[in-house]
Amino acid sequence: MKGDRDLPLQTVYLLHSRPYRENSLLLNLLSAELGHISAVAYAGSSRKNSKKAQLQPFSVLEVQLKVSGSMYTLSQIESATLPLPLSRQFLYSGFYLNELCVRLLPQNISCDPLFEQYHQALQQLNNQQSIEPILRKFEFSLLEELGLGIDFSVLETEPGVAERDSQYWYYLPEQGLIPADYQLQADKFCYQHLIAIRDGKLQQSDVLLTCKALMRQVFKPLLGNRPLQSRKLFAYSKR
Structure with a gap:
């Protein structure tokens, strides 16, 4: 990636966030078009900062990303849906899906089928369907995305x-x-x-x-x- 440019609006899920430098967050995002990416978001020092409040897992986010060199910066964000009210085992299952993606997915590679499977898995967890089949199906999809599907x-x-x-x-x-x-x-x-x-x-x-x-x-x-x-x-x- 060369030069500074704004990307088209992206539909993403937040996988993980952590403090990064002063008043900023380092985000792991999952996008159908861009795949697993890291992006920096300026969160400000106020707890009422709207950007920080919108950065919630298990919510469909519409984000504007700026590319500077090899770095993505999140410049705008809108919540397309409210965060899914997952609880207990269903919440932990969502965290499991997120952790697998962060740990195993390479960055900057489009993964539309996996994004759709992730979205479907969250909806099923929200509907409190049987957890084990949901997790297993996502694991198989992730292996296929990694080129490691079982023969x-x-x-x-x-x-x-x-x-x-x-x-x-x-x-x-x-x-x-x-x-x-x-x-x-x-x-x-x-x-x-x-x-x-x-x-x-x-x-x-x-x-x-x-x-x-x-x-x-x-x-x-x-x-x-x-x-x-x-x-x-x-x-x-x-x-």
């Missing part, structure tokens, strides 16, 4: 070969799904459950448990050793 084609049987419904499979980060033909220090996943996950059939509780365990294995090397703060909120709420 389920290895589960397909060749003509004349008996179904593998009695077999178990491992997931290895470097290799994906492999038959559990030898002992590894890793979770094994039921073939039938993996087929259901592949087909998006996440209604059964045992399939959901398998899917959650699978996602934990997939995301562990991507997230590294730094724990997710949103998972701590889930843990605290169960005490």
Whole structure:
């Protein structure tokens, strides 16, 4: 990006904000057109500053961004919707989605399908639908956006070969799904459950448990050793 210029109005969600220099905030935003971006917003010193008040997560924001060198600056903001009144587990789930995006999404790459999936997930959380399928579907969308989607084609049987419904499979980060033909220090996943996950059939509780365990294995090397703060909120709420 070269020179200073104003971008067209952008529809974004706020993923995260933190203090940045004097009277400013550093924002992580999710935009369909721009993807995950960082932007600086002057917030002023007053608690009544309208810009600071409008910078709320889980709200559709219309923002004007100025590009200066490699830096985005937020010059104007309007709230297109009120923040969704998420609470307890639904709120923590929203924080989880935000944290995954901030931690894993590269910046300045358009991600329209993921933006739509994020928007849909928030609406479902607001309607207090079952949380686990919402999170799992978003995780799969995020993996696809990262180019790390799971290859389920290895589960397909060749003509004349008996179904593998009695077999178990491992997931290895470097290799994906492999038959559990030898002992590894890793979770094994039921073939039938993996087929259901592949087909998006996440209604059964045992399939959901398998899917959650699978996602934990997939995301562990991507997230590294730094724990997710949103998972701590889930843990605290169960005490």
